[in-house]
Amino acid sequence: MSLRKLVTKANPNCNESEDEDGKAKRETRVALGNGSEVVLIPRFISFDRAWNWFDYLNTHVPWTRPTIRVFGRSCLQPRDTCYVASPGLPQLVYSGYQPHAYSWDDLPPLKELLEAVHKALPGSSFNSLLLNRYKGGNDYVAWHSDDEKVYGSTPEIASLSFGCEREFYLKKKPGKTSQERKSDQEATSKRLKRNHDDQHSFMLKHGSLLVMRGYTQRDWMHSVPKRTKLEATRINLTFRHVLSYNGSR
Ligand SMILES: O=C(O)CCC(=O)C(=O)O
Numbered sequence: 001m002s003l004r005k006l007v008t009k010a011n012p013n014c015n016e017s018e019d020e021d022g023k024a025k026r027e028t029r030v031a032l033g034n035g036s037e038v039v040l041i042p043r044f045i046s047f048d049r050a051w052n053w054f055d056y057l058n059t060h061v062p063w064t065r066p067t068i069r070v071f072g073r074s075c076l077q078p079r080d081t082c083y084v085a086s087p088g089l090p091q092l093v094y095s096g097y098q099p100h101a102y103s104w105d106d107l108p109p110l111k112e113l114l115e116a117v118h119k120a121l122p123g124s125s126f127n128s129l130l131l132n133r134y135k136g137g138n139d140y141v142a143w144h145s146d147d148e149k150v151y152g153s154t155p156e157i158a159s160l161s162f163g164c165e166r167e168f169y170l171k172k173k174p175g176k177t178s179q180e181r182k183s184d185q186e187a188t189s190k191r192l193k194r195n196h197d198d199q200h201s202f203m204l205k206h207g208s209l210l211v212m213r214g215y216t217q218r219d220w221m222h223s224v225p226k227r228t229k230l231e232a233t234r235i236n237l238t239f240r241h242v243l244s245y246n247g248s249r
């Protein structure tokens, strides 16, 4: 472990922790306001080890491309998926689709990744994992929030990326209070640009870890948009904590 001190940039919304020589950035922390926060650790897993993980996941995960329902219509989900969960948890249902829950014992090496993520995020206790595979730039995830009831009101979600880097967008949901709604409407009708604090983008590199926490799922949406001309595959793992039936941890 290097003894070089971490220094923090002055911007109060974006603490970019860097080595004191300003080179190897360890993590970027973005305070989204009102109790929402995102943290990005660009090199969570080293390059070579991350490729080993990519190969393992690409070949051993039982990927499926399910039919989901979006705005009342059935369509093929624009990416492959797989779901792993500890036994006895409430079922996950999203976009009218209930994925089969594989057990951690079906893919034992995943426990190693789970342990590494737990170690990096003290206090976390993930018990489920949603895996996505984007086979080129036509595959994407549309704007959404992971605000399913099973995750509770302030879920921490840890997202590991492997393979082709892709952009990850965050945008603030339209205001809920009448004052917020009014200023949103005024901005739209005057064709004003929305506040740039209402949108963020991150490049999710091979081996990176992105963490969303606090009220990020309640107040923000995220997406990984299509990228034409991109052919390489990306695999993403999101670790989540599903609450037990009685709502306790
Ligand atoms: O692929 C990603 O980075 C995000 C995936 C995601 O948002 C999800 O599975 O809910």
Ligand SMILES: [Fe+2]
Binding pocket: 144, 145, 146, 222
């Ligand atoms: Fe998501």
